[in-house]
Structure formats: C-alpha cells, structure tokens
Amino acid sequence: MRLSRYFLPILKETPAEAQIVSHRLMLRAGMIKQASAGIYSWLPMGFKVLRKLENIVHEEQQRAGHHPMLMPTLQSADLWRESGRYDDYGEEMLRITDRHGRDMLYGPTNEELITDIFRSYGGSYKQLPLTVYHIQWKFRDEVRPRFGVMRGREFLMKDGYNFDLTKEDALHSYNRHLVTYLRTYERMGLKAIPMRADGGPIGGDYTHEFLVLAETGESEVFYDSAVTDLSFDDRDIDYNDKAQCGAILEEFTSKYARTDETHEEALFNEIPEERRMTARGIEVGQIFYFGTKYSDALGATVTDGEGNKTAVHMGSHGIGVSRLIGAIIEASHDDKGIIWPEQVTPFGAGIVNLRQGDDATDAACEDLYAKLTAAGVDPLYDDREERAGGKFASMDLIGLPWRITVGPRGLKEGKVELTRRKDGETIEMSPDDAVARLAEIYG
RNA sequence: CGGGCUAUAGCGCAGUCUGGUAGCGCGUCCGUCUGGGGGACGGAAGGUCGCAGGUUCAAAUCCUGCUAGCCCGACCA
Numbered sequence: 001m002r003l004s005r006y007f008l009p010i011l012k013e014t015p016a017e018a019q020i021v022s023h024r025l026m027l028r029a030g031m032i033k034q035a036s037a038g039i040y041s042w043l044p045m046g047f048k049v050l051r052k053l054e055n056i057v058h059e060e061q062q063r064a065g066h067h068p069m070l071m072p073t074l075q076s077a078d079l080w081r082e083s084g085r086y087d088d089y090g091e092e093m094l095r096i097t098d099r100h101g102r103d104m105l106y107g108p109t110n111e112e113l114i115t116d117i118f119r120s121y122g123g124s125y126k127q128l129p130l131t132v133y134h135i136q137w138k139f140r141d142e143v144r145p146r147f148g149v150m151r152g153r154e155f156l157m158k159d160g161y162n163f164d165l166t167k168e169d170a171l172h173s174y175n176r177h178l179v180t181y182l183r184t185y186e187r188m189g190l191k192a193i194p195m196r197a198d199g200g201p202i203g204g205d206y207t208h209e210f211l212v213l214a215e216t217g218e219s220e221v222f223y224d225s226a227v228t229d230l231s232f233d234d235r236d237i238d239y240n241d242k243a244q245c246g247a248i249l250e251e252f253t254s255k256y257a258r259t260d261e262t263h264e265e266a267l268f269n270e271i272p273e274e275r276r277m278t279a280r281g282i283e284v285g286q287i288f289y290f291g292t293k294y295s296d297a298l299g300a301t302v303t304d305g306e307g308n309k310t311a312v313h314m315g316s317h318g319i320g321v322s323r324l325i326g327a328i329i330e331a332s333h334d335d336k337g338i339i340w341p342e343q344v345t346p347f348g349a350g351i352v353n354l355r356q357g358d359d360a361t362d363a364a365c366e367d368l369y370a371k372l373t374a375a376g377v378d379p380l381y382d383d384r385e386e387r388a389g390g391k392f393a394s395m396d397l398i399g400l401p402w403r404i405t406v407g408p409r410g411l412k413e414g415k416v417e418l419t420r421r422k423d424g425e426t427i428e429m430s431p432d433d434a435v436a437r438l439a440e441i442y443g
Numbered sequence: 444c445g446g447g448c449u450a451u452a453g454c455g456c457a458g459u460c461u462g463g464u465a466g467c468g469c470g471u472c473c474g475u476c477u478g479g480g481g482g483a484c485g486g487a488a489g490g491u492c493g494c495a496g497g498u499u500c501a502a503a504u505c506c507u508g509c510u511a512g513c514c515c516g517a518c519c520a
Contacts, residue, residue: 009453011453011454011455011470012454012455012469012470012481013454013455013468013469013470014454014455015454015455016449016454016455016456016512016513017512017513017514018513019513019514034512036511036512037511037512037513091444092518092519108520109520138520140519140520142518142519143444143517143518143519144444144514144516144517144518144519146513146514151519151520155520157520159520209520218519283519283520284520285520286520318520319520320520322520323520352479354478354479355478355479356478358478386481387477387478387479387480387481387482388478388479388480388481389479389480389481389482390480390481391479391480391481392479392480392481393480393481394481396480405479407478407479408478408479409479410479417479
C-alpha cells in the first residue's frame with residue numbers, strides 16, 4: 001500500500017476523550033473513530049488488524065475440528081424467556097421492539113440461539129460430539145463504556161458452543177478449547193494466562209478466563225510466577241486425544257492463577273513467597289462447561305444408544321476479538337507508539353523514502369515496494385511529500401515491526417537500512433538483502 | 444446508578460467570571476527555500492460557539508430546559 005493513497009488519518013495530538021494508552025494510540029494511528037459511547041467505526045488499518053485476528057481464530061478453531069457458522073445479531077426475546085435469562089440479564093441487554101410490537105434484543109451472547117438450532121435438528125447421539133462457533137458483533141449496554149475498544153458496548157466476539165453426550169466428553173471439549181485458546185493467543189504474540197474464573201450470568205462450575213498481563217488491566221490477578229514460565233511453543237496436538245488435551249490443561253492450570261473474583265488468600269500463601277505475584281490483567285477470553293443448564297431449559301436432547309432421550313452436555317467459549325487489539329497494544333507499545341507483533345501487524349514493513357522526488361531514491365523505493373509485495377511482505381510505502389522526521393514519527397506511531405529507510409546517502413553505497421521497531425536496532429544492507437531478510441521473516 | 448466535569452475550525456485549546464464584529468497552536472491547501480527524527484518564510488481556506496427557548500439595543504458569554512461525551516466509584520467479554 002502506498003501511504004499517499006491510503007486512508008490513514010494520523011493524529012499528531014491525542015483526542016481528549018482517550019485516557020489509556022491503547023485507546024490513544026488507536027485513535028492517533030487512525031485505526032478507529034468513535035461513533036457514539038462505546039461504539040466505534042473501524043478505519044482501514046484498524047479493520048485490517050481485526051481481520052488478521054479473526055483469521056487466526058478461524059484457523060485455530062478449524063484446526064481443532066470446530067465448524068464456523070454465523071448467527072444474527074438480533075434475536076427474538078421468546079427464546080430468552082424460555083431459558084429464563086430475559087429477565088435475569090438485566091439492563092445490559094439492549095431490548096428493541098419491532099414494528100409489530102415484538103420484543104427483540106441485540107444479542108449479548110448466543111447460548112439460547114445455538115441451543116434452539118441444535119434442538120431443531122437434533123435427535124441422535126451419533127451427531128455428537130459437535131462444536132460450532134461464529135465471530136459476530138455483540139452488544140452489551142454497559143453502564144459506563146470506556147477505554148476504547150477494551151470496554152465498548154458493541155464488540156466483536158468469537159463464541160463457540162460444544163454439544164456432547166456425556167459430561168466426560170464435554171470436559172474433553174473444555175480441555176480441547178483451552179488448548180486451542182493457548183495456541184490462538186500465542187500466535188497473536190500474546191501471553192495469555194488461564195485463570196480460574198467465576199461463572200457469571202452464563203453459569204457453570206468449570207470455567208477459566210484468559211488474561212493478558214498489562215498495567216492498565218481491569219482485573220487484579222494473583223499468580224504463581226511459574227505460570228508465566230510456561231510456553232505452548234507450537235506443539236503438535238491431536239485434538240481428539242483426551243489424555244493429551246487433559247495433560248495440557250493440567251500443565252497450564254495446576255499452578256495458582258486467579259483473578260480477584262476467585263482469589264483465596266490462604267491458597268495463595270502456600271506458594272513460596274518469591275513466586276507470589278500480584279498484577280493486573282486484561283480478560284481476553286473465557287471458556288465454560290455448564291452441563292445441561294441450557295439443554296434442560298430449552299429441551300435440547302438426543303437419543304442415546306439405548307433409545308433414551310438425554311439432555312446434551314454443553315459448554316461455551318468466547319474470545320473478545322475487538323478487545324484483543326487493545327490488549328495487544330497495551331502489552332506492546334512504547335512512548336512513540338504501537339509495536340505490532342509480526343503475526344498481527346497491519347503491514348509487514350514500512351518503506352520510508354527520505355527524499356521524495358529524488359529520482360534515484362524514488363526508483364529504489366519503487367523497486368523495493370514491488371519486490372516486497374511480490375515476496376508477500378505486504379509493505380506500506382510512505383511516499384508522501386514529508387520530511388524525514390515526520391515519516392519516522394508516523395512509522396513509529398503505527399508500529400510496523402520493520403522499517404526500511406531509503407535515502408540518497410545510503411544509496412550511494414548501495415545500502416538501505418533495516419530497522420526493527422521493537423528495539424530500534426538498525427542494520428545497513430543492500431536492498432535485495434533487505435527483501436530476502438523480510439521474506440524469510442514473513443515466509 | 445451515585446459523585447465530578449466538558450461541549451468554541453479536522454485535532455488540542457483560549458475567550459465565558461466582567462455581554463459589544465470569534466482567536467491561538469497543530470493539521471489542511473498554494474508558493475518558495477529546505478531535506479536523515481514532526482524545518483523556515485509568505486499566502487489561503489475552514490466556525491449557525493452542542494440543541495431549543497428566554498433576558499437584552501446587543502449573547503460563545505447571563506437564565507431555563509434538553510442532548511451528547513468524558514472522568515471517579517459501584518457493575519461487566
């Protein structure tokens with residue numbers, strides 16, 4: 001992409017409403033624009049990152065055999081009356097009346113709808129196990145939306161639902177989801193720690209939240225430092241292997257790690273003192289096993305091998321996809337701007353032309369742009385009539401992991417500079433070497 | 444939902460107390476010089492001062508009502 005042709009409204013000054021760093025940087029980097037309280041438009045670069053996150057979620061869900069689908073944002077109140085949650089959910093649920101006077105709602109989650117779908121076609125245990133999911137906009141009418149996309153009212157969430165014949169099978173689904181989540185967050189360059197959680201309005205005894213450690217996190221967390229040493233490292237997983245998934249759950253959840261909601265001081269104090277950590281975290285996902293709560297309420301049954309009707313065991317699992325962008329920025333930035341992990345960066349590298357209009361420099365940049373594009377690096381070429389300082393500041397702000405700096409001085413020696421955003425490390429090399437290097441990084 | 448606050452040009456702000464022809468910085472557009480970390484100079488465009496009503500010869504400014512947004516707390520993916 002040529003920056004001169006892109007829609008990237010970079011702000012030099014911070015809009016007054018933004019308090020936390022991810023919100024400020026997202027506004028300044030031209031990723032989002034507030035439409036009303038807690039509701040945002042996603043501008044091209046923000047949308048690009050959002051799509052990348054969605055893709056990672058899709059890939060990891062489908063790798064585990066979960067099926068993508070799409071349910072509507074608007075739902076009928078009838079289903080929610082049937083489950084009893086129409087009244088329980090309270091003011092957070094946005095209620096709407098259509099022209100016929102029918103009560104509708106903008107879905108805050110989809111347990112009812114998916115259970116209704118399942119029961120409509122259900123019947124045999126032979127269909128099980130089944131896990132379906134979708135990535136769809138949700139609405140929760142927060143009393144006080146804030147922090148940009150971190151606590152919006154409208155937000156993009158991946159929510160998945162598993163249907164199993166027995167509790168044992170459903171717990172395997174639970175474990176399997178934990179594994180997919182570990183891998184998903186790792187692929188986004190995030191360290192998200194599973195912590196024992198509270199069921200909340202969705203309910204259920206088995207539930208873990210995934211938290212990204214960050215100073216601005218909304219939850220206070222308590223954990224054994226041994227959990228942050230754990231690393232998933234792209235293991236080869238057989239998602240049907242109950243023992244393997246169970247072992248991973250055991251490995252990642254047996255150490256103490258809890259939010260303030262479930263924290264128990266006595267248990268915490270059993271950890272050796274030097275490993276007792278208190279910090280703040282951003283919740284980016286949660287998994288639940290809630291048994292037959294919804295299948296009982298809504299009559300979602302299957303016929304088992306002996307001809308008896310039995311309620312299916314269910315679980316649900318969510319990832320706050322739009323919130324993740326905020327979480328990634330909170331976890332990865334400096335005073336100059338965002339520092340994107342390579343896995344989710346909107347563009348693989350930036351090309352900074354220090355002397356726009358100089359024939360040799362322009363030609364070198366064009367050549368780099370073409371080669372990087374061909375190599376799949378997806379470069380952003382800053383071809384604006386700007387001075388060097390402005391271009392550097394813009395690149396630092398939007399936070400692409402790599403920058404190629406092209407100027408007449410270096411070109412005389414046949415060199416450009418390759419700079420890593422994370423630490424500013426700069427190496428001079430030939431343009432072709434820079435292309436090869438980036439092609440390898442993103443290959 | 445309790446408490447606090449804000450609304451003036453695309454963004455950040457001053458002007459409001461004490462009513463009298465709406466300003467600054469950044470950004471934008473044009474030109475010249477410049478050219479490796481937000482450069483200089485010259486010129487230009489851009490505002491029913493959140494909305495409605497009232498007081499007044501005169502309202503961004505005073506009064507009333509409304510709307511939107513922000514912050515702290517309680518609550519939440």
